Amino acid sequence: MSTEVSEPTATQGGPPVPPSPTGADAATERLLGSLRSGARPAAEQVLAFLVFLALGISVGLLLGWATGHDPGVILRNLFEGSIGSTISIGYLLTAAAPLLLVAVGAVICMRAGQFNIGQEGQVTLGAIGAGFVVFHVDASGPLTIVLGFVAAALAGAAWALLAALLKFTRGVDIVVSSLLLVFLAEQLLTGLISGDGPLHDKGDAGSLGAGTASQSPRVPEKAMLPTIHVLGVDVPFAFVLALVAAVLVAWFLSSAHAGYRLRILGQNPTVAGTIGISAPRLGSLAVAASGAFAGAAGAAILMGQSFQLNPGVSSSIGWSGLLIALAARTNAGVSVLLALVFGAMVAGGGLLGGDGVPVDIVNVITAAIVVALLCPPVLLAALRRRRIRRAVEA
């Protein structure tokens, strides 16, 4: 479902409509019409969005209150820890970067009608790919970082492509295969970083648990992602990258010819077939692209956040990013907003421990926000139905 407001709206006053075609052409016309008439009352949507966002946050605060913690304290900590100072804004952006990368990728494949839900696994593969570069390739700092991102994107894309191949050659549901691949990726990572694995910390790096624990060595200093100083805030490089990606994808989907074909494939595969769009080729490409973005998120985590591979390195960022894309209704612009909200939760959660509030409450709040944000379209549809009924009765 498309909710963007950037679509051209001047359909009423346009040139006279040619005589309506028949058959597949008619279906194409209808589809193109529905793609163009994406503009709906924007204020209503923004209001519903804000109301449900507040609702989601309240659920979390209510749980805190029910277990004897002051909701005011929780709210203040979340606020101060996320946007209270320039340092915390930096934390917020660091946390938001991989989430945004995953969400942007998910937007692409969802728009193409491919329900890839394996981002968590593709993030893991991305981290593995970046790990191989960082720990085994001897190059200068910037080159290592670039190679790391490339390897991560390739690894994530390859993992996603497995699911796409299974769908288009064997008819396996992409939901199922991408989900199963998540858990295979987890075991692959554990295998690589434990025992005799090629990414195992042999013990000469001097880090905690070296040689025994299932973990990789620490990322060398030269491969750590830099920050860019803007308006007193240290903006992490990964966030700049993610923001650029989001803008490019939003433009691609709304304006580019290929993006248009992608959306036709997503909205009506039959029409796509009749106008010469190859579902296996374009669909696989979309899934691979989403995997590449998720993989890049893995690189951003390894080189910008965790600086070490361990069994939980993806720390549910794949799931959260996917949920952001879905709660944003596959809109790249809204995804940026939501990624910032989620990043704020992660960054703000850091302060909660000091006041004795378990940090896990931020996970409750973020999940509640997602569930709440799924509801506005239902509410808006109900409102619209009522308005139509009133209009008919009047």
Add this chain to the structure above:
Amino acid sequence: MNLTTDLETILTASVPLTVPLLFAGLGEYVAQRAGTFNLSVEGMMLGSAFAAAYGASASGSPIVGLLCGVAAALVVAFVHGNLSHRLQLNTYVVGLSLNVLVLGVTNYLLSTTVLDIPAGSAWRIPLLSELPVVGKAFFVQPWVVYLLLPLLLLIWWVRRRRFGLELRAAGDDPVAGDLTGVDVNARRRQALLFCGFCAGLGGAYLSVFQSGSFTSGMTAGRGYIVIAAVIFGGWMLRGVIGACFVFGVAQGLQLALPAIGYSVSPQLLAATPYLLALVSLALLGARSRRPLALGQPFAPAR
């Protein structure tokens, strides 16, 4: 070392790991046949495991714990059913976000409570428990385990009754079901509630009866293994049961093999369920007996 004792070691390690998979697997089988690709089974089990641990700890009675666990899983099922089959939200999204929500809630509550779960005792079935190899593994278990039998009989019996056929219609051809007067979305919600009940038993077994404790995220992907089991089992009752056993043994081997002197990569064994499910899907492809409307929302034309 001889074969009999080795087999017995493997079985006694595997059966306790198979039981929660079987409970949840029976429920997931019913939910999927009715057309819901239920991803929230992980959340159902986890919520139940915590609620059961809490209930048993607060009341000192495992039975109260079990009831609390089932109630918690039913709440998850109720929310899932209403969001995806009443409000028509995307069922995958609802399932995933419920998993995240339950994980957050249980972690949060765990850090504010101290659990002291009463120890349960195993039931020793007379005669059968004396059998060589299988006796100790199958017939010396906490009483909850034996609930699997009536549950299985219930599903097997209902399958060919009117209600069972209506459930399958909801999963295979909701339009035809609707035309013949079946409330498709109601049946799907009921199947989800049944799945919640089963997953609740599995979760409660996990915390109260098997390990006697609750740890953060203790289901550790079992819900997803269950989904893999339903796929690997080809959406057939006996297939699902078989798959649960295979996956339970794969988990059990991780513990048993070092004990009897073999070494196999634990990651390979842990990956087995997902690998088997993927390979069987790839080989069977479109010929598998997947419910035709699995995962698709149904909006009655009224």
